[in-house]
Amino acid sequence: MAKDEAPTRIQRDRRRRIREAGLEVFSAKGFRGATVDEIAQAAGLSKPNLLYYFATKEAIYTDLLARLLKAWLDPLRALDPEGEPMAELLAYVRRKLHLARDFPRESRLFAGEILRGAPLMGADLSGDLRRLVDARAGVIAGWMATGRLAPSDPHHLIFSIWALTQHYADFEVQVRAVLGDVRDPWAEAERHLVTHFTRLLTPLVAI
Amino acid sequence: MAKDEAPTRIQRDRRRRIREAGLEVFSAKGFRGATVDEIAQAAGLSKPNLLYYFATKEAIYTDLLARLLKAWLDPLRALDPEGEPMAELLAYVRRKLHLARDFPRESRLFAGEILRGAPLMGADLSGDLRRLVDARAGVIAGWMATGRLAPSDPHHLIFSIWALTQHYADFEVQVRAVLGDVRDPWAEAERHLVTHFTRLLTPLVAI
Amino acid sequence: MAKDEAPTRIQRDRRRRIREAGLEVFSAKGFRGATVDEIAQAAGLSKPNLLYYFATKEAIYTDLLARLLKAWLDPLRALDPEGEPMAELLAYVRRKLHLARDFPRESRLFAGEILRGAPLMGADLSGDLRRLVDARAGVIAGWMATGRLAPSDPHHLIFSIWALTQHYADFEVQVRAVLGDVRDPWAEAERHLVTHFTRLLTPLVAI
Amino acid sequence: MAKDEAPTRIQRDRRRRIREAGLEVFSAKGFRGATVDEIAQAAGLSKPNLLYYFATKEAIYTDLLARLLKAWLDPLRALDPEGEPMAELLAYVRRKLHLARDFPRESRLFAGEILRGAPLMGADLSGDLRRLVDARAGVIAGWMATGRLAPSDPHHLIFSIWALTQHYADFEVQVRAVLGDVRDPWAEAERHLVTHFTRLLTPLVAI
DNA sequence: AATGAATGAGTGTTCATTCAT
DNA sequence: GATGAATGAACACTCATTCAT
Numbered sequence: 001m002a003k004d005e006a007p008t009r010i011q012r013d014r015r016r017r018i019r020e021a022g023l024e025v026f027s028a029k030g031f032r033g034a035t036v037d038e039i040a041q042a043a044g045l046s047k048p049n050l051l052y053y054f055a056t057k058e059a060i061y062t063d064l065l066a067r068l069l070k071a072w073l074d075p076l077r078a079l080d081p082e083g084e085p086m087a088e089l090l091a092y093v094r095r096k097l098h099l100a101r102d103f104p105r106e107s108r109l110f111a112g113e114i115l116r117g118a119p120l121m122g123a124d125l126s127g128d129l130r131r132l133v134d135a136r137a138g139v140i141a142g143w144m145a146t147g148r149l150a151p152s153d154p155h156h157l158i159f160s161i162w163a164l165t166q167h168y169a170d171f172e173v174q175v176r177a178v179l180g181d182v183r184d185p186w187a188e189a190e191r192h193l194v195t196h197f198t199r200l201l202t203p204l205v206a207i
Numbered sequence: 208m209a210k211d212e213a214p215t216r217i218q219r220d221r222r223r224r225i226r227e228a229g230l231e232v233f234s235a236k237g238f239r240g241a242t243v244d245e246i247a248q249a250a251g252l253s254k255p256n257l258l259y260y261f262a263t264k265e266a267i268y269t270d271l272l273a274r275l276l277k278a279w280l281d282p283l284r285a286l287d288p289e290g291e292p293m294a295e296l297l298a299y300v301r302r303k304l305h306l307a308r309d310f311p312r313e314s315r316l317f318a319g320e321i322l323r324g325a326p327l328m329g330a331d332l333s334g335d336l337r338r339l340v341d342a343r344a345g346v347i348a349g350w351m352a353t354g355r356l357a358p359s360d361p362h363h364l365i366f367s368i369w370a371l372t373q374h375y376a377d378f379e380v381q382v383r384a385v386l387g388d389v390r391d392p393w394a395e396a397e398r399h400l401v402t403h404f405t406r407l408l409t410p411l412v413a414i
Numbered sequence: 415m416a417k418d419e420a421p422t423r424i425q426r427d428r429r430r431r432i433r434e435a436g437l438e439v440f441s442a443k444g445f446r447g448a449t450v451d452e453i454a455q456a457a458g459l460s461k462p463n464l465l466y467y468f469a470t471k472e473a474i475y476t477d478l479l480a481r482l483l484k485a486w487l488d489p490l491r492a493l494d495p496e497g498e499p500m501a502e503l504l505a506y507v508r509r510k511l512h513l514a515r516d517f518p519r520e521s522r523l524f525a526g527e528i529l530r531g532a533p534l535m536g537a538d539l540s541g542d543l544r545r546l547v548d549a550r551a552g553v554i555a556g557w558m559a560t561g562r563l564a565p566s567d568p569h570h571l572i573f574s575i576w577a578l579t580q581h582y583a584d585f586e587v588q589v590r591a592v593l594g595d596v597r598d599p600w601a602e603a604e605r606h607l608v609t610h611f612t613r614l615l616t617p618l619v620a621i
Numbered sequence: 622m623a624k625d626e627a628p629t630r631i632q633r634d635r636r637r638r639i640r641e642a643g644l645e646v647f648s649a650k651g652f653r654g655a656t657v658d659e660i661a662q663a664a665g666l667s668k669p670n671l672l673y674y675f676a677t678k679e680a681i682y683t684d685l686l687a688r689l690l691k692a693w694l695d696p697l698r699a700l701d702p703e704g705e706p707m708a709e710l711l712a713y714v715r716r717k718l719h720l721a722r723d724f725p726r727e728s729r730l731f732a733g734e735i736l737r738g739a740p741l742m743g744a745d746l747s748g749d750l751r752r753l754v755d756a757r758a759g760v761i762a763g764w765m766a767t768g769r770l771a772p773s774d775p776h777h778l779i780f781s782i783w784a785l786t787q788h789y790a791d792f793e794v795q796v797r798a799v800l801g802d803v804r805d806p807w808a809e810a811e812r813h814l815v816t817h818f819t820r821l822l823t824p825l826v827a828i
Numbered sequence: 829a830a831t832g833a834a835t836g837a838g839t840g841t842t843c844a845t846t847c848a849t
Numbered sequence: 850g851a852t853g854a855a856t857g858a859a860c861a862c863t864c865a866t867t868c869a870t
Contacts, residue, residue, distance in 0.1 A: 008853075029323065033239035036840060048842080049855050057840065108322055111377075115315055115322065116236065118380045125384035133385050150406065155386060156399040160371055163378075167370035170318070173325045177332035178340050179362060192363040199357065200406055217829085243865060253831050255867085264865065422832075443737065447653035450861060463834050465862065522736055525791070529729055529736070530650065532794045539798035547799050564820065569800060570813040574785055577792075581784035584732075587739045591746035592754050593776060606777040613771065613821055631850085657844060667852050669846085678844065834868070840861095847855070 014053050017043045019067075022060040027105035030112050031061055031120075058120070065113060065121050068106050073129065075099060076158070079136050085143040086201055093161055093197050094190065100169035101186045107169035133158060150203045164193055221260050224250045226274075229267040234312035237319050238268055265327070272320060272328050275313050280336065282306060283365070286343050292350040293408055300368055300404050301397065307376040308393045314376035340365060357410045371400055428467050431457045433481075436474040441519035444526050445475055472534070479527060479535050482520050487543065489513060490572070493550050499557040500615055507575055507611050508604065514583035515600045521583035547572060564617045578607055635674050638664045640688075643681040648726035651733050652682055679741070686734060686742050689727050694750065696720060697779070700757050706764040707822055714782055714818050715811065721790040722807045728790035754779060771824045785814055 007015070021042035025034040036057050040050040054060045075095035079088055100107050118125055137154035144151045168175055168189050175185050214222075228249035232241040243264050247257040261267045282302035286295055307314050325332055344361035351358045375382055375396050382392050421429070435456035439448040450471050454464040468474045489509035493502055514521045532539055551568035558565045582589055582603050589599050628636075642663035646655040657678050661671040675681045696716035700709055721728045739746055758775035765772045789796055789810050796806050 010854075014854090030237050030239060030319075032237060033323070035838085037838095046856055047840085048857080051841065052854070052856095055841090111322055112237075112319070114378050114381050115318055116240070118384075122380065122384070125381055129381075130385050130387075152402060153395060153399050156395060159374060159382065159385075160399075160403065163370040163374035164367060167366060171321050171366075171370075173329065174321050174332055174336075175366065177325075177329070178337050178366075180337075188360060188363060192360050192367075195359060196367065196407060200403060221829095242863085244863095254865090255832085256830050258866070259829070262866095424833075428833090444651050444653060444733075446651060447737070449859085451859090460835055461861090462836085462863080466833070466835095469862090471861065525736055526651075526733070528792050528795050529732055530654070532798075536794065536798070539795055543795075544799050544801075566816060567809060567813050570809060573788060573792075573796065573799075574813075574817065577784045577788035578781055581780060585735050585780075585784075587743065588735050588746055588750075589780065591739075591743070592751050592780075594751075602774060602777060606774050606781075609773060610781065610821060614817060635850095656842085658842095668844090669853085670851050672845070673850070676845095831870090832868105833870105835864105835866085837864090839863075842860075843856105843858090845856085847853105849852090849854100 011053065014043075014045065014049075018045070018050055018053055018060060019064060022064055023105050023109060026061055026064065027109040027112070030116075031057075062120055064109060066124075068110055069121065069124055069129070071103075071106070072099070072110060073132055076132060076136055079139065081139045081142075085140075085148045086198070089140075089149070089161075089201060090194060090197060093165065093193055096161055096165040097168070097186075097190055097193060100165045104169035104172060107166050111166065111170040147203055149201045152200075161197075164196070165189075218260070221250075221252070225252070225257055225260055225267060226271055229271055230312050230316060233268055233271065234316040234319070238265075238323075269327050271316060273331075275317055276328065276331055276336070278310075278313070279306070279317060280339055283339060283343055286346065288346045288349075292347075292355045293405070296347075296356070296368075296408060297401060297404060300372065300400055303368055303372040304375070304393075304397055304400060307372045311376035311379060314373050318373065318377040354410055356408045359407075368404075371403070372396075425467065428457075428459065428463075432459070432464055432467055432474060433478060436478055437519050437523060440475055440478065441522040441526070444530075445471075476534055478523060480538075482524055483535065483538055483543070485517075485520070486513070486524060487546055490546060490550055493553065495553045495556075499554075499562045500612070503554075503563070503575075503615060504608060504611060507579065507607055510575055510579040511582070511600075511604055511607060514579045518583035518586060521580050525580065525584040561617055563615045566614075575611075578610070579603075632674070635664075635666070639666070639671055639674055639681060640685060643685055644726050644730060647682055647685065648730040648733070652678075652737075683741050685730060687745070689731055690742065690745055690750065692724075692727070693720070693731060694753055697753060697757055700760065702760045702763075706761075706769045707819070710761070710770070710782075710822060711815060711818060714786065714814055717782055717786040718789070718807075718811055718814060721786045725790035725793060728787050732787065732791040768824055770822045773821075782818075785817070786810075 018039065021039045022034075024042055025039050028034075034057070036050065037047055039057075039060065040047045043050060045053075054063065075092055078095070079092055113119075113121055133155065137158060140149070140154035140157065143149045144154070168185055172185075179185055179188075225246065228246045229241075231249055232246050235241075241264075243254055243257065246264075246267065247254045250257060252260075261270065282299055285302070286299055320326075320328055340362065344365060347356070347361040347364065350356045351361070375392055379392075386392055386395075432453065435453045436448075438456055439453050442448075448471070450464065451461055453471075453474065454461045457464060459467075468477065489506055492509070493506055527533075527535055547569065551572060554563070554568035554571065557563045558568070582599055586599070593599055593602075639660065642660045643655075645663055646660050649655075655678075657668055657671065660678075660681065661668045664671060666674075675684065696713055699716070700713055734740075734742055754776065758779060761770070761775035761778065764770045765775070789806055793806075800806055800809075
């Protein structure tokens with residue numbers, strides 16, 4: 001496979017299928033629990049053929065993580081400093097929740113990596129991630145300073161949004177076990193979180 | 208080891224050491240990523256000797272999980288239906304956060320199991336866990352109904368507490384990567400979460 | 415296998431058998447051509463059991479090489495600076511030839527490693543080996559300077575002895591192919607080399 | 622490639638390039654250590670394209686060996702029965718040494734094959750090779766019988782020339798490790814070997 | 829109660845060769 | 850002629866578990 005050439009249609013297709021299969025298996029079993037054989041089967045390829053497109057098991061995994069981090073941060077990037085603060089933050093909460101709802105495997109893949117101490121993406125966390133969070137935390141701090149949001153620590157506010165939205169994807173079995181089969185966790189979560197953050201961020205009006 | 212006899216002091220000691228070693232390794236690497244060899248070494252035992260006390264690798268893991276779940280739910284059990292609602296809930300938040308702070312490995316072990324779909328403790332979730340949560344949710348709902356707490360869905364409120372406290376243990380590397388080396392995540396978290404839940408749960412006073 | 419403890423009888427036995435099997439296979443097929451399976455079979459062990467005694471294929475190979483180099487240099491070490499020069503050198507030639515005759519697999523193993531550029535024992539060559547050769551070359555140069563041996567370059571004289579003795583082991587198939595089945599290469603070689611070096615080293619007497 | 626047709630210029634060129642690449646890789650790593658991929662890359666061809674010109678890896682290897690043997694024996698063929706014995710033999714030594722110096726990869730390729738027991742050229746050794754050596758040995762024996770050379774076994778004399786000249790190519794790393802970086806092994810070897818064989822072959826004059 | 833020894837079933841990866849275009 | 854794609858057969862090494870003492 002000529003590495004420097006433009007990928008052919010087949011290459012793009014196979015790599016996409018391998019990524020999809022890898023996501024399925026890695027998110028369900030973790031890096032160590034996944035086997036190349038299983039991923040290859042899920043991708044409809046023979047094991048050596050899979051390794052023709054991704055040289056190692058780790059290569060599939062890190063490729064997934066790298067793409068994931070980008071998508072994961074997009075909603076935060078979309079936070080508009082010029083927007084109306086409360087609307088911006090609620091929109092962020094919603095976008096993040098929808099991301100977790102629509103891409104739960106990605107969420108779990110990411111959670112698993114962090115849980116193990118981020119052995120393969122540690123650098124990204126203190127690099128891109130940190131820079132972006134710091135920048136947005138500054139914006140939020142500005143909004144709070146001018147009284148348009150109730151004051152709190154912006155970094156921890158962001159952590160809260162992450163924790164509360166991802167919880168529904170990462171701990172899905174627990175949520176379902178507790179709520180039972182009838183209720184709709186995601187719909188309830190959205191209503192609850194919107195109320196939650198509205199109440200949390202609405203500045204108190206002096207009487 | 209005569210299974211039906213009372214365990215000797217040595218047996219209790221060995222099993223404790225194996226559990227401690229298993230917790231260390233399983234929480235860091237997951238079930239599949241951990242090797243019996245590594246656990247035996249951490250426990251200061253030979254591999255066959257370890258397997259004399261716990262017949263299989265899985266036995267160590269499930270033993271840890273079973274004990275863990277109990278400890279994990281104790282703070283929720285301690286929620287006093289007769290107590291002052293706001294104080295009770297804030298105390299619960301604090302206890303849960305301290306648990307995560309003081310036993311981060313247990314938190315990660317649990318998170319890993321749930322993340323993978325709880326293959327080995329699925330039953331416990333819809334059993335003991337669900338019953339306890341339902342009971343406490345009922346208590347909280349009562350408090351809200353009488354206007355002593357701002358109204359919201361009690362189940363999701365409990366999820367929020369879980370998500371927000373465990374986040375600091377389970378995603379510790381990410382939290383540290385974002386906050387940098389100088390700040391003290393746990394102290395900040397406590398302050399932030401107390402404010403957070405106070406604001407959230409304080410009923411609006413009609414003017 | 416406790417690495418720091420004294421080896422048990424079984425360990426010594428198994429390791430000896432593995433070395434013997436490794437020598438047989440590596441000398442015949444080279445490092446890359448040999449398979450762990452084949453060595454294990456030759457040693458009468460299962461593959462994982464072999465790897466219980468030597469962690470990797472390379473470990474067997476380098477263990478063999480290290481022991482080999484020592485044995486290989488012993489005859490040179492035995493060269494006595496106080497002895498009678500001609501007798502000492504002829505004794506060295508004989509000893510080296512007998513070594514090649516009695517341990518042809520060791521000779522081929524060594525030759526194979528050197529032939530490939532000594533990827534795994536390069537350091538030893540410019541270390542121990544070089545020091546010893548330099549020392550002995552000095553002794554021989556002394557003998558030549560006092561007229562007790564015909565003069566020549568001592569380093570190249572040593573190379574000659576190596577080349578001529580090892581040739582009969584390393585190129586054995588060629589020697590046998592040329593000489594046919596009836597002749598006895600080793601006996602002829604000994605006679606020929608003694609004559610050869612006697613003639614070569616006898617100082618010319620001034621008439 | 623129509624096998625029965627005369628090869629085109631392109632075909633000749635490609636096969637030459639493959640041979641050159643094969644020589645480079647095979648001589649450095651041996652048959653088993655070499656990969657078709659590496660040879661193809663060295664030849665600037667794709668792997669399937671290389672296999673279009675030589676059907677198998679072995680085909681490249683045996684092609685090289687066959688051509689090599691011919692070239693290897695040319696200096697011996699050039700030994701002129703009508704020439705002056707001492708001059709002829711010294712010329713042979715020189716030619717053989719220059720061959721080793723100028724074509725060390727060929728020498729190592731050959732040495733590797735013999736070392737492994739000549740699995741792919743065993744027949745050639747007891748065929749062409751033996752016939753030629755026997756013939757030349759007869760010539761040398763004649764020279765010795767008439768007193769124009771010091772007597773010795775002609776076959777072993779030929780082995781000596783082979784061993785001493787090829788040693789500098791096949792064991793080059795060892796020679797360089799012992800001599801250090803400053804000395805010029807090939808120049809020294811030539812001087813040494815000429816002296817060596819002159820002394821060896823000069824008949825003793827009865828006084 | 830303890831451990832050195834042993835192994836069957838994997839597990840990621842390599843590689844010569846073939847297929848299809 | 851040329852190459853991207855595919856694969857069967859290996860191959861080195863791992864690991865949970867069992868055996869023997």
